Every structure is written in structure tokens, then in C-alpha cells.
Amino acid sequence: MDNRNGPSETTQRTLLSDGPHRAAPRSACVVVIHGAGLGGRADVDTARVLVGRSQEADLCIAHKSVSREHCQVWRDGDEYRIRDLGATNTTRLNDAPITEGTLADGDHVTVGESILKFISHTSVEANYHEEIYQLATRDALTDLCNRRHFLEQMEREVARAVRHGRPLAMCIVDVDLFKPVNDRYGHISGDEVLRQIADLVHRHVRHDDIAARIGGEEFAVLLPECDANAAYGFAERLRAAVAAATFTPGGEPRRITISIGIAELSPAHDSRAGLMAAADAALYRAKEEGRNRVCIES
Numbered sequence: 136m137d138n139r140n141g142p143s144e145t146t147q148r149t150l151l152s153d154g155p156h157r158a159a160p161r162s163a164c165v166v167v168i169h170g171a172g173l174g175g176r177a178d179v180d181t182a183r184v185l186v187g188r189s190q191e192a193d194l195c196i197a198h199k200s201v202s203r204e205h206c207q208v209w210r211d212g213d214e215y216r217i218r219d220l221g222a223t224n225t226t227r228l229n230d231a232p233i234t235e236g237t238l239a240d241g242d243h244v245t246v247g248e249s250i251l252k253f254i255s256h257t258s259v260e261a262n263y264h265e266e267i268y269q270l271a272t273r274d275a276l277t278d279l280c281n282r283r284h285f286l287e288q289m290e291r292e293v294a295r296a297v298r299h300g301r302p303l304a305m306c307i308v309d310v311d312l313f314k315p316v317n318d319r320y321g322h323i324s325g326d327e328v329l330r331q332i333a334d335l336v337h338r339h340v341r342h343d344d345i346a347a348r349i350g351g352e353e354f355a356v357l358l359p360e361c362d363a364n365a366a367y368g369f370a371e372r373l374r375a376a377v378a379a380a381t382f383t384p385g386g387e388p389r390r391i392t393i394s395i396g397i398a399e400l401s402p403a404h405d406s407r408a409g410l411m412a413a414a415d416a417a418l419y420r421a422k423e424e425g426r427n428r429v430c431i432e433s
């Protein structure tokens with residue numbers, strides 16, 4: 136159900152055909168194994184990976200001992216290279232200061248007070264680190280991002296969008312009247328419904344969007360480069376897809392609906408907390424106005 140008159144759709148969004156996200160086999164990567172940013176990682180290929188304190192770094196280590204642009208890592212043919220970017224605390228490779236060097240599997244890179252480990256794509260540890268990364272960042276039930284990872288990503292995306300004056304929108308998605316579903320069919324069947332909804336969320340997002348389960352029956356989607364109208368188009372398609380889907384908790388066909396609140400980055404909502412509060416207020420309105428609808432916070 137719409138509560139807006141004729142929102143214009145400004146962005147073409149793509150339906151993906153596969154189910155919940157699974158990471159592709161990994162390339163080489165750097166993983167923070169000690170200090171601030173522990174567990175953070177970045178894949179390394181020919182594009183230069185920036186490591187630093189900046190929110191815009193590919194591997195952001197938010198600690199004062201780390202320069203905003205500390206070092207960069209990249210693949211050059213068969214070699215993996217690292218270069219210090221004039222950091223105040225010079226980058227160290229296996230404890231020796233460097234301006235530039237070649238990385239070998241298992242090398243330790245000291246960045247301020249944090250230590251990174253370089254894992255080559257052939258390393259036997261690659262799968263282990265991949266598994267740890269998945270456990271730390273994904274929601275076990277739905278395989279979407281977990282709340283913590285979503286909030287971290289959102290912090291970065293908000294900073295990036297504010298800095299470059301780019302649009303950014305977010306949706307908070309809440310399952311309508313889910314308690315009666317649980318009460319009638321049990322939590323296991325309820326979980327299956329949540330998985331099916333997560334699958335629909337995943338199918339409707341673009342590659343660059345960040346989708347997460349942020350609460351029991353609450354999901355969030357962050358949409359970089361989207362204003363509220365474009366987000367509305369996405370949200371409305373998702374709402375309609377859920378409303379049209381057949382769920383079979385306890386083997387009984389049942390319709391389930393969702394309500395969605397949308398907010399976009401604006402001078403009034405220019406922080407992570409502000410944007411989330413605005414989307415939450417819109418969601419509240421969607422519930423108040425009868426559920427199964429999309430509302431935009433103005």
C-alpha cells in the first residue's frame with residue numbers, strides 16, 4: 136500500500152537471482168590480527184587498498200597511532216606490494232621500517248599500534264580467516280550482515296556521502312504482526328519466515344547496497360547513491376514482493392507483510408544516529424497508518 140502520490144523512480148535497480156549472499160572464493164587479503172580494528176580485513180588485488188584512519192580507507196583502523204592514509208597494498212603481476220604513504224609512525228614489515236616492499240604469505244605489517252597479517256590466496260589460512268570474517272560480520276539466521284557490521288559500514292558510508300556531497304538513503308524494514316506468527320506456529324517456523332524475507336531482501340538489493348538483520352524481526356538496507364525517491368522505488372517493490380509471496384509456517388499457507396521506513400541524508404539527518412532515528416520515525420508512522428506500507432521521513 137502506498138502512502139505517497141506518484142514517487143518518481145530515479146534509479147534502475149537490479150533483481151539478483153541467487154539466494155542469500157555467500158562470499159566468493161577469496162583473493163589475497165590483509166587482516167588485522169592485533170590492536171585497534173581487530174578482525175578487519177581487505178581483499179588485495181590490482182586496485183590499491185588504502186589502509187589508514189580515514190573513514191574512506193579500504194581498511195579503516197580508527198586509532199590515533201594510525202595516519203589517515205597510512206600505507207597501501209596491491210598486486211603487481213605475481214607479486215604483492217606494500218608502500219608507506221609518509222605515515223607519522225612509519226609502516227613496518229616484519230618489524231623493519233619500509234618505504235616500499237614485497238609481501239609474502241604470513242608477513243606481519245605494523246600500522247601504528249595495530250598489526251596486520253598478509254594472507255596470500257594460496258595460504259592454508261585463507262579459509263580459516265574467511266570463516267572468522269563471516270562469523271564476525273554476518274547474521275547466522277539469514278546470512279545478511281549482522282547489526283554490528285551494518286553500523287560500522289553505515290558510519291563509513293555516511294562519512295563518505297557527507298564528505299563528497301553524495302546522496303544516501305536507508306530503509307528500516309519490520310515484519311508486521313510477527314508475534315502471532317510465532318505464537319501460532321512456533322519460533323522455528325518463525326525463523327523460516329525471517330529467512331524467506333531475508334532472501335527477498337537480498338534479491339531486491341543492488342550489489343553496492345548493504346542489507347542487514349539489525350534486530351529480531353527488523354532488517355535495514357543502506358542505499359548509497361540513492362535519494363529518498365529512489366529508495367522508495369526499491370522499498371515499494373520489496374514490500375509488494377513480500378505481500379505477494381506465500382509463506383508456509385507450520386505447513387499452512389499464510390500471507391505476511393512488512394512495513395518500511397525511509398530516510399535520506401540531509402542537513403537535518405547528517406549522522407548515522409540521525410539517519411537511523413529518522414528512518415525509525417518513518418517506520419513508526421507506517422505502523423501507525425495501518426502497516427504493509429512504505430513511509431518516508433520528511
Ligand SMILES: Nc1nc2c(ncn2[C@@H]2O[C@H](COP(=O)(O)OP(=O)(O)OP(=O)(O)O)[C@@H](O)[C@H]2O)c(=O)[nH]1
Nearest residue numbers: 309310311312313314315317322323325326351352
Ligand atoms: N522466530 C523468531 N522470532 C523472533 C526473533 N526475534 C524476535 N522475534 C519475535 O518477533 C515478535 C515481534 O513482536 P512485536 O514486537 O510485538 O511486533 P509484531 O507482532 O511484529 O507487531 P508490529 O511490529 O506492531 O506489526 C516477537 O514475538 C518476538 O519474539 C527471531 O530471531 N526469531
